[in-house]
Amino acid sequence: MSPAHRTEAADGAGPVESPPAGGARAPRVVSGLVVRAGGGGLSLRVPGRSVAVGVALCAVLVTVMGVSLTTGDFELSVTEVVRALTGGGSPGADFIVNTLRLPRLVTGVCVGAALAVSGGILQSLTGNALGSPDVIGFTNGAAVGALTVIIVLHGSMTQIAVGALTGGLATAAVVTLLIAGRGLQGFRLVVIGIGVSAFLLAVNSYLITRATFQEALEAQAWLLGSLNNRGWTQANAIALAVVVLLPVAFALSRRLSMVEMGDLTATALGVPVGRTRTVLLVVCVALAAFATAVAGPIWFVALAAPQVARRLTRSSGPALPATALTGAVLLTASDLAVQRLFTDTLLPVGAATGTIGGLYLIWLLVTESRKSRA
Numbered sequence: 001m002s003p004a005h006r007t008e009a010a011d012g013a014g015p016v017e018s019p020p021a022g023g024a025r026a027p028r029v030v031s032g033l034v035v036r037a038g039g040g041g042l043s044l045r046v047p048g049r050s051v052a053v054g055v056a057l058c059a060v061l062v063t064v065m066g067v068s069l070t071t072g073d074f075e076l077s078v079t080e081v082v083r084a085l086t087g088g089g090s091p092g093a094d095f096i097v098n099t100l101r102l103p104r105l106v107t108g109v110c111v112g113a114a115l116a117v118s119g120g121i122l123q124s125l126t127g128n129a130l131g132s133p134d135v136i137g138f139t140n141g142a143a144v145g146a147l148t149v150i151i152v153l154h155g156s157m158t159q160i161a162v163g164a165l166t167g168g169l170a171t172a173a174v175v176t177l178l179i180a181g182r183g184l185q186g187f188r189l190v191v192i193g194i195g196v197s198a199f200l201l202a203v204n205s206y207l208i209t210r211a212t213f214q215e216a217l218e219a220q221a222w223l224l225g226s227l228n229n230r231g232w233t234q235a236n237a238i239a240l241a242v243v244v245l246l247p248v249a250f251a252l253s254r255r256l257s258m259v260e261m262g263d264l265t266a267t268a269l270g271v272p273v274g275r276t277r278t279v280l281l282v283v284c285v286a287l288a289a290f291a292t293a294v295a296g297p298i299w300f301v302a303l304a305a306p307q308v309a310r311r312l313t314r315s316s317g318p319a320l321p322a323t324a325l326t327g328a329v330l331l332t333a334s335d336l337a338v339q340r341l342f343t344d345t346l347l348p349v350g351a352a353t354g355t356i357g358g359l360y361l362i363w364l365l366v367t368e369s370r371k372s373r374a
Helices: 048-070 078-085 091-126 138-153 157-178 186-209 213-223 232-251 253-260 263-268 273-295 301-313 320-341 349-373
Strands: 006-008 015-017 034-037 042-045
Touching (some): 048 091, 091 273, 157 186, 253 263, 263 273
Antiparallel strands (some): 006 015, 034 042
16 A cells, blocks of 8 residues: 555544545545545544544433423423424423423523533634633623613514624624734633623623613523523524524634644644634624523533533544533533422522532632643
């Protein structure tokens, strides 16, 4: 076998053979990781561990969804749930599944995936484990836009989503201007983002003081981050955003991996760094904004999920599909836990993720501090 037709698998799993140009043999994978076609230079990398982790996360997510749909104040069997989902169930089961539980579940899955991918993109662009839309202020910016529509304009769900998107993009523009000329690297972005986030949190408090008593109660409940009372209006809105934005993020994940290597290396590999970074930043902010619009600010899913996914897949790149599944599992499992453990009160899932995420953030800060001293 000539050197021209012998390559090494990216994960070091051994040589991969590809037929010579013009050969009739079908592509063959020796390692199970790379498929290389004919003489056209076309190849597809299939990371075995990432696939296995993805399958396992899907299984966990399906299990959590099954438990969420079958348990609660009115327990249902799997058969009753399936019949309700297919339109053949009793009126009671149909109401419980399709009106109460399923839209909440769909909202949780989509919000978790959106926040996780948003955090994964931002952490890759900044090269910083603390790069997260809720830490840097994008989430609070989206909350300002949404609260303005809720309290001042009394807008619809569509207008709230537009307001959240506008607030998130405006915050991203302000943060980018404040670090102009320094790049999206290092703790400078995190420190500036924390300052912007604190200012926006004060704006949120001011907006609440200008609201009526009932509006203030509703806004404060929304700011805690919750999936309670979420219907098909919210589920359809975030599902549409995820269907549109996640494929864009996944399609650019290869470029994102190259951008992680540095601008010079990425440019040498043919990546339009400026355009790629701009598109990914817009996708990042849009995902966080739409998630905030339908569920309120849910903290630390965007911070923790990308890092958990990287540790599970042992990937050197962003691993966005696994990140999306990890975020969906984290949020739906947290919501299921607060529903079953706190049956006497409608505890918002944001309280659970905030508690767990706060402990995780302390650990992360200590770890990063030790690394910087080393």
